[in-house]
Amino acid sequence: MAEGGEELQEVIRELELRGARVEGLQTVYRSLVQGVEDSTSGIETLNSLRERGEDSEILLPLRGGAFVRASLESVDEVLVSMDDVVVEGSLDEAVGDLENRRDELRERMEEVQSSLQEERRMLQALQVRAQSLASSGSGQGPGFTAG
DSSP states (O other): OOHHHHHHHHHHHHHHHHHHHHHHHHHHHHHHHHHHHHHHHHHHHHHHHHHHOTTOEEEEEOSTTOEEEEEOSOSSEEEEEETTEEEEEEHHHHHHHHHHHHHHHHHHHHHHHHHHHHHHHHHHHHHHHHHHHHHHTTTSSTTOOOO
């Protein structure tokens, strides 16, 4: 294989690697977006419970689309899942914890977005390079086509 063909193969391998990185970063980004949405929903729900107060009736979601009616005894203490640990605290503390989590997720989203932009820029440059190599090597043998 000619030297240009070897270089084209290397560029193609790099394209595949960077493409996989982009897909991975997109998956991470979607997960972060879901985390922000979940945190925001939790904040809104806790604020709604604060407004409704004690002894109000709520629908408690179970699994599989089933709900049960329940009465709140108290909204003074709230349990919040923080990764692998459940933390008990006041409603205000729970809202604060969720706001902090949401802020951290948003910061991470910005980092991932920046990495995604860089990977896409590199991917585009590699695509241009691969097209150039393929065009210049079109007369060198089988497997190379112009355009």
